[in-house]
Amino acid sequence: MSLRPPPSLSPDAPAAPLIDLTRLKACLGPAAGRFDVDALDHCDSTNLELARRPQAPSGTVVVADAQSAGRGRRGRTWVSPPGAGLTFSLLWRFNGPAGRPERLSGLSLAVGLAVAQALESLGIAGVRLKWPNDILLQSTDAPLAKLGGILVETSLERSGAAAIIGIGLNLEAPPDPGQPVAALADACRAAGTAPPDRHTVLAAVLSELAQVLDTFARDGFAALRPAWEARHAYQQQRVCLTGEHSRQEGCCLGVDDSGALLIETGAGTERHLVGDLSLRPAVASRNGPRLILDAGNSRLKWGLRDHGHWLAYGAWPWAEAAGALAALLRQHPGIDTALGCRVAGDAQIAPLQALLDAAAIPLCWLQPSAQAHGVRNSYQHPERLGADRWAALIGAWHREQRACLVVCAGTATTVDVLQAGDGEGIFAGGMILPGYALMRRALGQGTAQLPGEGGQFTPLPRLTEDAIATGCLSAQAGAIERMARQLPAGSPVLLAGGDADRLAPLLGHLPAVLAHGLVLDGLAHIAETSPPARPDSALALP
Ligand SMILES: Nc1ncnc2c1ncn2[C@@H]1O[C@H](COP(=O)(O)OP(=O)(O)O)[C@@H](O)[C@H]1O
Ligand SMILES: CC(C)(COP(=O)(O)O)[C@@H](O)C(=O)NCCC(=O)O
Known part of the structure; x- marks a missing residue:
């Protein structure tokens, strides 16, 4: 040397x-x-x-x-x-x-x-x-x-x-x-x-x-x-091989003399040469807890669901989410599958996906469809409905089994009408407006003199901060009140999302109910009522 x-x-x-x-x-x-x-x-x-x-x-x-x-x-x-x-x-x-x-x-x-x-x-x-x-x-x-x-x-x-x-x-x-x-x-x-x-x-x-x-x-x-x-980690195990535009499941037979991966798919043995493919086990034992994720625009909400109960749950701002999820996976090594809904961008999602891939936890994202889990989706393009709204509607129907208004007060506020049909819930339509914090930020950034924070709801405001807080909260409450008229009188108004607590006191004359975990509950219901063999198939279809 x-x-x-x-x-x-x-x-x-x-x-x-x-x-x-x-x-x-x-x-x-x-x-x-x-x-x-x-x-x-x-x-x-x-x-x-x-x-x-x-x-x-x-x-x-x-x-x-x-x-x-x-x-x-x-x-x-x-x-x-x-x-x-x-x-x-x-x-x-x-x-x-x-x-x-x-x-x-x-x-x-x-x-x-x-x-x-x-x-x-x-x-x-x-x-x-x-x-x-x-x-x-x-x-x-x-x-x-x-x-x-x-x-x-x-x-x-x-x-x-x-x-x-x-x-x-x-x-x-x-x-x-x-x-x-x-x-x-x-x-x-x-x-x-x-x-x-x-x-x-x-x-x-x-x-x-x-x-x-x-x-x-x-x-x-x-x-x-x-x-x-x-020494092969997945020899003779069920695996899932994913590429940018492909996904294949089968039994991993090992490798051949040139190092190509061999997967028995049922239709024959497929040979894969080294390329842009990721391998992970496809096995979902369904014995460990499930990780449930709501990837919103401001925060990642999560819960660990085990045999119909929440073991733990919480919310992380995106800046902390990857580190916190890594720690959670270390604390709970038995998690066997993950189901989520995502409206956040790729920059937020990629680190989560990498963490779950590395821990060999199959992750499925909920895909809104025209009908699923007892709810019909009347959106003109059902697949374009926000996946978090779809999960909340499914959670609301599973919980109420009657007409209700579903409000998610997050980065954006969504106010969705869920009607009772013939044994099913019908999402008839809904509105989207900037959430309370976003409205306040928009005023602060778009004007020379208005403060972006402070103040509180006051029936007759006489301070700039109070005037803004009252205006933005009233806009939220007014949207909810108008949409509630689409439903039979007395229908519950379910309030979810980070700003649900601020809005609840303003809706005193409506039967408002705090339902913070509506999106996670909906996802948990979906996960628990999907066929066990293929956790993802029931989620994306029909
Ligand atoms: N600890 C918190 N961190 C961030 N936002 C919070 C917190 N508590 C309440 N909020 C409010 O909740 C909103 C985000 O709600 P959330 O339901 O998590 O939204 P999203 O689904 O868009 O991520 C914020 O805009 C903010 O007004
Ligand atoms: C309306 C939303 C931005 C709400 O997202 P959130 O505030 O929960 O982060 C989201 O549901 C979304 O991106 N929806 C897609 C468009 C639609 O639902 O019509």
């Missing part, structure tokens, strides 16, 4: 990298001769750093304490704060036929196997592999969670191919990962052993890589396939 000199130790010099090359060489032992290691305290991405060194010999390694632009598949970010992770990339050349594209298709699987075997050699049990490039950890007291990832980038060369093999492993759990993660330190603590030092881990992985990549170059992935399948 050739050593780069350490940076000079002047007061202004950057901190020495956490990897000490002399110590690494000692850990590598005889394998040291196969690698040329460069240790950095930080870089953008170790894969990019290697790509900028096209003349580097095979066996060049760049290891960095921190990456500012670590990447995963499809350009996803790999979180690697200083010290918590071990992130490095290896350049490896495959000469002659071993470098042909069809021979390299199983490379990221071979690398995963090498990492798993290296960790096992250090006494870490429960390492599992997820096709095509994730390293998971199955510990006794936590769900299957991601321990590391692999990003392989290959390029053709005159004499074969060059592969840049990037590997990220969590030594310690990152402070705010945004998704459930596993860390080597936690696994060791749970097993009562001391966590291995980063030099030991890096040396073990590199040594194992040298052996596995030799076998791969000589005999192809076929020679490694049994060992990979023995």
